[in-house]
Amino acid sequence: MRTDSYVLKFLSLSYLSLYLSVSAQAGTIPYVPADFLYDLKTPQAKTLSLPSDVAIGRQYVYVVDGGNHRISVFDLRGEFQFSFGGPGKGKSEFDYPVGIDVAANGRVYVADSGNKRIQVFDSKGKYIRQFKVTSGRYRIRPVDVLIDEKNKELYVTGNETHEVLVFSLKGKPKRKWGGNGVNEGEFRYPATLAHLKDGRIAVVDVLNSRVQVFNKNGEYSTQISGWGVTSGQVFRPKGIAVNSKGHVFISDSYLNLVQVFEDSGQLLHVLKIKEGHQLVTPVGMSIDKKNRLYITEMRKNRISVFNVNP
């Protein structure tokens, strides 16, 4: 009998603890402060207009200045250096570009969305090449690019066909996966891409309000976050970035916040920005080696830098 009561007490206490912990977790948002460091500085003549993404190279930080149809380049301290591009269809011209990535050799890959192509430049902005983005016989609008250094491949999200397309670095189509839908492996407007620490590919699935994870061949692995308005859920996910510890940062451009997950999908925390700096439409992001998070705030025409050291 005594044993039964011990069991009962243990279970009660366990239940109570579990309930409280669960209640506590379910009821509150696990905010973690993020120190605002600075905004990338632009001279008046080079003010950003509806920027969409940011990528960090060895020497420079590259920002897709979409409304101005150009790429603005800053040093690692956030000082404007130069810009390249302009509106148009020709070489080194853009039509509302969206995503960007920088290779280890310094080359810059830009999803020239309106022109339905990828353009490649050297680190100084000198044009190297371009190639069309096609899926089958259709030319489609690329949204983001992601470089796979090891396999010398380029991942591109395609807007109209809701796919992830893989090309060689020179633009030769290799494979693709996805399609319009709500099931695993399907997308409704795939947006940004990122490598997880183990090399898997995370794809932001905007209108499905989730992030899906695949291996390099497109085999579904898992899902991070889901649709909703509570912590750990996303409404309009746009940007994604992964830090040195493999934590996955996801921006939500309607909820105006960034949430941090384990790559297993478990929420770690929600970034709480200090007063005086309200995130407005955060989209594309990038994290440097010092674990500084660069957030593109589209409607604010700025790139804000935060310290998110774990």
Add this chain to the structure above:
Amino acid sequence: MINKIFSLFLLVVTLFLSQQVYSAPRLPSENRECATCHIMWLKDFKRNDIETLVPYEPKPVVKTGKQDVASTEAMCFSCHDGFVLESRSLWESGKHAHPVGQKPSEKISIPIVDGKNLFPLNDEGRVYCGTCHSAHGVDWDDKESTIFMRVSDVDGQLCMACHKEKTNGPESGSHPVLKKVHHKPEELVKAGAKFGKKDEVLCRTCHKPHAAPEKKLLRLKNSKSELCGQCHDDRYGETMADAARMKTHPVNIKPENAHIPESLLKAGAKHGGDGEVVCQSCHRPHDAKSKQGLLVKKNDNGLLCQSCHQDKKTVLNSKHDMNLVDKDSENSRGEKVKDNGACSACHVPHKGNGPKMWSRTLDKNIEDKNGPMAALCLSCHVEKGLAEKHTVGQFSHPVGVDVKNLGHKVSLPTFGKDGLKWTDVMEGKVSCASCHDPHQWDANNKHLKAKPGDKGDNTNRFLRVANGAGAELCKTCHIDKWNITGSKHDMRLMAPRSKNSQGQTVFESSLCGACHLVHNANGSKLWARSNLEGEGTGYVACIGCHNENGLAKKKTLGTHSHPLNVEVNKLGIKASRDKWRSTKQSSKDKSDLNENIIALPLYDKKGYPADQDGHVGCGTCHDPHNWSVLADKKNENENVKDIDGDANSSFLRIADNGQSQLCVNCHQDKKTVFLTKHDLTEQTIKHSVGDKNKSAEPVIKENVKGACLHCHRPHNAGENALWSRPLSEAETPVGKMCGSCHQKDNIAGKKLPGNHTHPVGVDIGDLENHKAIPLFDDEGNRTEYASLIDCASCHNAHQWDPNNNQNKRSSLAKEEGDTTNSFLRASANKNSELCVRCHSDKKMIVGTDHDFSKAAVNTLSQKRDVSGVCGQCHVPHHGVSDLYLWAQPLGKGQDPVEQRCRSCHAEFKQAADKNPEAGQHPKQINIWSTELRQQIHEDKELADIRAFDDEGRQTAFGAVTCASCHNPHQWQALHQQVNKGENKEGNVLNSFLRNEDSRNIVCADCHGQDGLYRYKYFHSKSTHKAK
């Protein structure tokens, strides 16, 4: 047992509760799709046990939303940001969008359908995105392409559904819509402009509801009428020149004299950022005040024009106010001035007929001839025009001429090709409006009015500057004429009561008006005095006064005066208006013949300045406006009437300066007289002048400067060559002039021709080479058909050395001249070039035995190299005799011919070995000369035998003498044969015989076959002896 069951129950419940927290992602469902935008419908917001990432806001938190956040801009943007759909062009910063969050104005009327606003407002009655857009879509016709709009926008019906007041066209003061455009401007199309199906203009042609780059949702900037100018490109210029060329009101320029008043700005007028006139200074595309032209302010009676052009209001109640002249007169658009105002009589703001937005018909001929600006005025100031009582006449101040010819800036307006106006520049053309301001009657009082019929004077008549007695208006441009003041041509001083052809004294007409009329003049030079008959070359005007009965009767030209109406090109000058150039080349004179030639005015036959090769007129030498070009000669005497002019004044264009600079400017070839023995300037000369036709009245002038004036005078001269010295008693006209000095006890008293001198006054017109030297007529004129020799046939009085015009002999030098100079036209030494110009048949003497050796001398002690070949036997002056002008001592002979031959063909003489002892033919025997015999034997070729009279001259019937058979100038008949002075014995085929082969010719006519023996008898020592 119960405890176990209870524990198990608790475990299950715990697991169930945790599942609630870590629930799987929601699967798509209809609710899920709605919540893509309607986020506030999520049930999580209703839960008390969880904290949502955003607060629950069922009502819009912004004025621009409706219901809840689903219809807010933030929600729309969350997809339309390029990651789902690319619509960033509609959200760009700094751009303009259709207002949202505002209540519509009273002018807006939203259509009602089924009792509801077709375009709903939010709960506060404000416009929001959903007013025009619907995220749920509406029923569409398949052909309509616009999506998510409540109403399709085909042909602008979406905008016009609410903005009716802006779409009713000019009748309601709004820019027309649904009207076909002339063309689709490229820049506007590039900016995304929409046109109707048939290229009609729509609201969205100019306006862009989202992300418009400019205020008022305009697609293009319009601060300087750029948008207006896209379609209305025929009236959109960027400069005054553009406007002038388009004949339209200027835009995009900052007005100088006009000013956009504050009242007009308040009425809705706009200007460019820096005060420039723009289209919207006068026009409003919406809410215009006038139906016609969409004007900011009604332009009845030109009130809109006058708002800015205040300075032009002076035209009202002046003679140019058409309301006073003829209020029913119409401009070229049929608009009556009484309806449209004074300005409209002459101007329309767009699509004018000419410069200054002219609204009257222009005469193309006048425009081509006088320039476009003059054509404006002359559209009325012509016969049968509105101002036919005020025409300009045949002779009027030139218009359409370039003022750069004045050589200075002009403060009066000048005009460019399209009527563009300039001031204070040295370019542009003169026009009527240079002197006249058509908007202001009186030059000094802008308030002074004048109605048709009022008489004007030189202080009004729309003149820009009053032109009183001092001719201030004329002086503005014609500054170079101003030296006339105080001179002998200043009528205020010289003839204050004289009247011009319009009956005005100089004080009534102005200083210039004494001689010139700006309009309706009497002839060239805008002459204001009576015309004289005859063609003018710039002198008709002058002799209007300078005649025996004229105002300047003391200054007439005389009978013999410098020629007029002649061309200077005959003097070797190529003359154009601003540049004269000598066409003569001098191989020896290395100086630039063109260096000092000053271009002087020349005239055409009508007296107008000629651009090329004109004729000499009075004005060529005289500038009637400038007494003297030398400063010290100007106005040196208070009483100008007492001043007497000289070669450095007298209105001459070039002062003499002791060098006859005016004369030699044209007569360049005469410059060679300077510093020669004929340059008398080094001597103090007293000479008298007189005109043959006037009673002798010697006028002594002393110290006359300049070589030319010692012998010539341009007016009131002697008979020939404008001679200014008393003529001698010589027999020929030129000889008389030369004899002025070359006579005993005169300047050249030591240089007389002598008793036996080359004949003058002889007609050599039949001589083959008679053109080789100048010949004269019996009045001493060198004309085309003159044939008389005179002194100047051989002598060039202006050049000492014929071969070197730099070689001079000062009149003070004592060296004697010789046959290489002495003012000869050619050298007479060596081969006697001067002599053989006429006596070319004598040339063959050169190289014969009669071409004397160097050692021989003539009676003037000249050796052959000085005297020349001819000069050994003949000298033109100071000969031994008139016959042959012999220059050797005469020998003994029975006739003058033989005496001359015996100068050498005698014992102890030069040709002693050629001495026919009995050379004379019996004197009592006379023969007929060949010339006479040929008249009988017309068909025979007779030998050439000459007969001579007692005086040694050839005659038809006369004696036989040496020259009967011999031609002393030609060794062999027919062709030249040179003996080189070898004194060879000749034969019957040469020996200076006249005939080629004298064997059967000499004496044969009389003496038959033995004529040769006769010949030998006369000439051989061995066959005869002297008696």
